[in-house]
Amino acid sequence: MLSTNSEQTRRKPNAVDAHVGQRIRQxxxxxxxxxxxxGEAIGVTFQQVQKYEKGVNRVGAGRLQQISKALKVEPSYFFEDTLNKIRSEERSASNQINIPPEVVEFVVSKEGIELIRAFSRVGDYRVRRRIVMLVKSLGAHER
Structure with missing residues (x-):
C-alpha cells in the first residue's frame, strides 16, 4: 500500500543538495x-537560508532562480564542480589530492574568503610571492 504521508514521499537532501547549499553560502x-x-530578497527567513546553505532543506528550481538573481549568477553556478566532485569521489584514494580538512575548513570560512578575495586583487606576482612568504613566516612563529 502506498503511503500518502508527505514525510515518507518527500525526497531528502542528498550530496548534490549539500553542494548547492555550500555554493549558495560561498x-x-x-x-x-x-x-x-x-532571505529578504527571495522572500524567506534567514533560518530558511541557513537550512538551504547547510543542505538540510532542498532548494527548488524556482527558489534557485530567485537566489541566482539575488546573488547575480546563473543557476548553473550552483552546480559547478559537482561532476568533478563526483568523479573525484569515484577515484581511488591514491589518485586523489589529499587536502587536509583544516585547509578546506579555512578556505570556506569567512576569514578564508576575505583573504582569498583580497589576495586575488593583488596583480603583481612578486608582491603575491612576498605575501605568501610573510604569511608562512607568521605561521611559523605561531607554532
Whole structure:
C-alpha cells in the first residue's frame, strides 16, 4: 500500500543538495551579503537560508532562480564542480589530492574568503610571492 504521508514521499537532501547549499553560502559571503538580506530578497527567513546553505532543506528550481538573481549568477553556478566532485569521489584514494580538512575548513570560512578575495586583487606576482612568504613566516612563529 502506498503511503500518502508527505514525510515518507518527500525526497531528502542528498550530496548534490549539500553542494548547492555550500555554493549558495560561498557566493553570498563573496557578495558580503547576510543571510537576512538574501532571505529578504527571495522572500524567506534567514533560518530558511541557513537550512538551504547547510543542505538540510532542498532548494527548488524556482527558489534557485530567485537566489541566482539575488546573488547575480546563473543557476548553473550552483552546480559547478559537482561532476568533478563526483568523479573525484569515484577515484581511488591514491589518485586523489589529499587536502587536509583544516585547509578546506579555512578556505570556506569567512576569514578564508576575505583573504582569498583580497589576495586575488593583488596583480603583481612578486608582491603575491612576498605575501605568501610573510604569511608562512607568521605561521611559523605561531607554532
Amino acid at each position: 557566493r553570498r559571503e563573496w557578495q558580503n551579503m547576510s543571510q537576512t538580506t538574501l
